[in-house]
Amino acid sequence: MKKSLSAILATSMAFSMFASAAFAADATTTLDTEGKFQAMKTAGIFQGYPDGQSHLEANMTRAEFAKALAALLNLTGNATAAASFTDVPANHWAIGEIGALAEKKILEGIGAGKFGPKLNVTLEQVAKIVVTAMGLTPKADATVEGKTSAWATGYVAAAVEAGLIPASADYTKLATRGDLVDASFVVYEKTQTSVKSTKVVDSKNIEVTFTDGGVVKKELTDALQVGVATKVSVEYKGVTYEVEVKLEAITATAKLTGADKLELTFNQAVDTAKAVITVKNANGNTVNQTAAFNADKNVATLEFASSLLEGSYTVSVTGLQEAAITATFTAEDEKVAKIEFTSDKAVLIRGYDEDDATYTVGYKVLNQYGEDVTSDYEDQLTFTVGRGSNSKVSAEDGVLTVPEAGVLNLNDKIAVSVLDVESSTFANTVLTVVSPARVAEISIDKLYNEDGDTLTAGDDAAEYFLIVTAKDQYGNPIKDASYVKDDVVVSVSNQNYASVDYVTDSNTKGDFTTVEIDDVEYVALALAGDEDEDNAVAAGTSKVTIVSTTTGKLASFDVVVKEAVAADSVTFSSPSFAAAGEEFNVPFTAVDQFGNAITSASKLNAAFSNITVGGHELGEGVEFVADYVNNKVNLTVDGLKEGTYVLTAVTKTNKVINQTIKVGEAAVPTVISGIDSDFAKVYAVDATDTLSIADDVIIQDQYGRTLDQTDDSYPGFDWADYTVSITDGGNYVKRDGLTFEGEKKGSQKFTLSLLNADLTTTDKTVKGSAYSLNLKVVEQADIASYEVADLGKILAVPTEAETTYDKDLTVSGVLADGSKVAIPTSYYEVTTTSGNVEFNADDSTIEAFGYADDAFDDGDLTVNVIVAVKNTTQEPITKAVTVSDDAPAPATLALRTQGVATEEGSNVASVAAASVNSDALVKAFAADAVEVTDQYGVVITTSLKSVVYSGFTNDHTITTVEAGDTFNVVAITSNGKSITFKVIVK
Template structure:
């Protein structure tokens, strides 16, 4: 024994605590449990463990010291270099194995006194036959232990067998070779040149730690992923995934063997019945959690609120296929929601939850600095954020309802979560960098924020982060892509952490593509309102110049002009997909001899990728039919291809498509039905059936556009001139007494005959039968009548009056005001404009019953102002209602196009049907409605037109005269069309205001 050991033994002759911890054993495991966990250990070589074990001997000592196996010397050190006696070894090993003291078993040794400090441990190891005496009835408690003796003891403790006829590199006694070989192979001891030398405390720690660590790992939990996969989590927090050879059966407990760190464990798992639990996860999101992974390709979701269906626009699964996020078309409101999941199990899964209305929960500033907006220091801005109960950022939706009060200056703008305050240019007041400005905000919901902000220098874009390469249909980028459909979505922030807009990015950031031959981006092309939610700054990609398109990696570089910070983003472009399969599908709609129908199809490349674009399919498929014209056309709204078939007479026909690459034909058979005829009245649309009664001779109109008529195939019938050539609609009172006057017939598509005016002289209701009449036989069409109830409601039966939210209007536009109330049954009742008056706070005025903002003026850098108006009811019994709207000087620009039918031209989904006598392309505007960003119709828009392609289907003498192929609508040089005959088609590209573009296909008939 070394001098330090001798000194310590003199001080602690009863219990050397450097060997075991405390007055009480911490570990109380049975030896059988330790050995059971260790038995499999003998089956594996030490290499597996040596690779995992990176701890030093000192680290192992400290870990086991914490666990109560060892304790240091009085000087606080471990002294791993010291040798050890058999008594010291027995003390540590018994503690390691968690053995109970057994002093009686040590009485067989004459050299172990009854009061020996290790008698209990020596006896316990003797009873378990792990350590025995040295011979002649002696244990040798003061005898030092050699490495090969240590090997024999720990091999026995681990339940291993000595390796017979083994060879060991290093010196061993003949009796010890097999034990040393087993200990080295199992990682219990390390290789040394001489195993006969005395072991150190470090050797004991290394060997003990292997036993210790094996005894510490146990199964923590099991998880059934699905019928063929489980996951087992161990006490060391590592997870083992196991794929089963045979699938689990529902409700049947099954034992499965898993392997972890060289040991085998048997776990018992049970496959539960598949369940789904739904909850609201956002204002328009539902989260559906399954108790096991599901087949995501099969899963179909249905959502209902009460008995009303809720549209699911998108379903996204987590990587583990156990959670689905459903995105809804509408917000979740108060009510009971039921989610049904079909086709993932034999029976449909359902889950219900209680919906609640969206609530705003936080209004806060982003950062603590007010950044001056330019070098005049007359204005400063800061970003803020509003979140709802789901922690969603809803600033853009609700930020306009915050009233801001700064301690210095006034509010100049409040747009998309960016508040700007300041002074007018002639105020001669400036902000000073470092000064403190207090800003308080109150949202109409009651949320408040108040903060003292420090003024900082001018805000400039400091960092740019690329969020994703966005495509609305989530398509990959290939050499055959239309690059303008792809947008790099970015987030730009100033030096204070405020989010910057597209103008800031264009002003402050240089961006470029390193290989324009792949694709390009244009400096200064950043735009606001990009991405799926129209709330992100985006930079559109630009097609490369020329016809050559290269695949490869294109690096986009962003450089902050003010801070010279650089961001790079690599975009991978793969080779374009080649059409491989093209399959025709039967149409879901009835084919009848009354025009054309679309034939659905699926097209894929060699890798199974879907191909939908007209530009990718045009000229690559041969189409034929046994009768009628079968062609591929372009949907100008989406750029996708569609197949159109002109339906022949009643009968059975074949349609065939053959891709020019694989030459594998696809054929379908279609039964054409009889020509469609109007058969039923479905009801009314866009008509208020409940109207407040305002007094005698009150009138209201029911027009032909309010009537819904269907044919025998349940398709909507257009009530145009062709319809009224053979049919008319009659409105008849079917009550016992007629409360309204003026019943009659709608007999034409235009003029006085296109509507019926009813007159009410009292608060009452009439049940009205709407009849479809065939004028050729002057008879009602069989089963054609639909009944509706129209009511004029007394004001005494109304409550809950409200005025529509107008939102933001352009100062040159007029805004409509609509007032409604609820009757005693909770139905919405329209309040006629004659029942109330509108007053406005200047400069907002009222013009012809509409709000007029033309008197507003705006200061420099100011683009919005708020205005209030009040609705006052004539009889004075209803409290006035005051509303607020925003007025902006941001000029309206064309944003959307809608199609309609009027004056001989019929528009639908970017296709305009025109007569053969097209006097001017200008006439096509009869079928087009163009709206601005505020939803207002643009009258007399500045539209340019260009004839892009001409398809003379029947070889007619179609020609364009006056002004070539370009003209301005409404101008004398508008393009005239001559020689048009039925079947001719041509495409016209409209350019509105020099920026908004759309293309239509004109069909002459």
């Protein structure tokens, strides 16, 4: 494909912007001159001789070169432009091409009105022509080793450097057709490639694809702006191309790929570290999920804690751009979509009684997403068998077992069908009775430990299993461990290091069992160790071999027991904070003798001979403790007295490490650092606000930590010994105890100080603890505007004595600078559009009571609350309040810290293992963890209708849960509101 002249010239301009040496460096062709000639001959640029030969050794005339060059540059013939040449007749075979080149000043005349069409071309003339055609600049003041004419030196230098012509001892000599082919091919190759497409990967990266299949990836210096078309230059094979790109706003589409899986596809790569993905159902409740991005960072696969319930959902992604990225999807309840039998053979179970034969066949249940859900639905399947007793049919773990009331012969045919009534899914097949299954193929897949630990000396062998796959002669897996045991023999090369469990009556029969991994059962062989050392294994390698007694096929596996982990390279650092009486953490790094970081608390505690500090030692005041919430291990030291200590650690490899640790004085209340922002700082005359010492006064210790005034466990002091004194000043704000009231316009400072009853001095004031509370009083004329907070929904109650569901009416003044002003109720009057909704000025609340029973027959009522500010021209402020007699019911669910539950973050809670190791305890934990708010915005105490838990790590169950495990909980209220969250066991 040839380019237009405008494209050629645009490319030529780009060439002149970079060093022409890049030309030669990027030349990639491997064709010889003949191959180049044939390529351009096929393209219609060169022509061969009548004898069919290329004659590359021959010379080429200026007319011949004009013909080829015009074709190369895709120029349209222009005979008129050649009319000025007296030696180019009107009927010349190349007049159009000569004129076109002359018009573009690429190949001009030789002077005196002549073109010289029959003259041969010299090498330096070729240099000038191709340099001009490619838009390159002759090199000024250049020197060339070969012979050149004075006018040609700059052109020759540029052409040689760009790889357009080869170096020569004499550039004034005539060029051969081969020289012209080589030079022309460079031009040809450089002008055949164009931009095929551009792609914006993200705001700093683009990809440009060329017509020859090449791709250039470029990182931009300046980030692209959304919606702004930006021109970018890219270089490819020595050519600079300018492309226009535009960064589109990030969008995403959501598609369910499983009952509990979603694929979120973005229109561009995203910053996965900043992406925060939230999924909510139609009720606005968050659905817990985990997300994993693909390598291109444009697709996130979300996995939910359980199968999604039917309904609409919204995915929101924040952190990537100013506006949240949203996508919606609709889920349907999981259902059976297909049932299939996995074989056409009914396999007789060995050892059957001839009068009561039994056979089996595998089956599989798939949901609408093609996922295997056999275990979830097999209880609702109805099987029908053409022969045998249907009442005795049993289905479990994807295997249908049928006892037959008569003798079955090999090759008998049996019709079997299955129906899922709920989905009307049906499948049937005809089975052929075949001989009992025997182990024909055997493999040892891996050494498994539920915690993922590496087998090391001293470990309990019973916690490790060899996972085995056995297949019968029909290619079906054998999942019955007893059958595997009957059909194989096991040997161990060196039982001094590690062995396997054997059947007691035979030293060749391994005692096979089953192990559950990710809810799937596998045949396994448990390891065994030294009985005298609590089944511990020793460092070394044992080869375990399993042989099929029916086929002789075998599998071997090297059980490698590593040396016990010992801390070999250890560093300690001074703790960032340590106060007397408080437990603190010592920063550390620990690497074992194999060069691996030690990240297990139990292995760290076993890796040191001892760690001592201040009279404490490892196991007694010093301990490595797993922090499962933050997925790390802390070295904790119990509270020491104030002073400087040396921590000494001795590793099992006999290395000694010392670290100086300074423990500061016990923390005590030291300073009042501020007042909560909810306490009013600006008052209108007669306005009041009450200060709560516990809630509004912020008290810090000498280390800058804010202290909890409800926490009585601080080791260095007792809150009962501390009080807060308030010293008045001025006459602008009146104080009555902890109630402040605006007196007259002006500013007034109050000084709050800590008093400590334990101080031995007469003045009990804690020095340096004072805080200046500056309050301002304004007059109504100073208030620029007024605002009223939204009221929301209110419950109609029988009498005004029921105050739980009253709504606070908050009316504030606003100064010109935006400051909020507390105003008295005397500044405004409140009216409503219903006599049953009243304003209680005593506590500034809106009450709804005394409605007739039929007032809500048509649904909720909307009542307007009208606030008119006195002595102003401001229009009354109207706020709508929805009045309903619907009984309070759960509306929103959120996590909280209460009882045994601790909120750890978005949809994550933690709990001690002992508080959730039974069904009843999980429900009690969920009641603590989940805060339920009704439709009126009031937190209510309600029992959850159901609490579903699933997804235990380490193949544990609710009764075997232990620290370090995680699982998922779905809490559902009686009206169908739900919350899904992850639980970390600590």
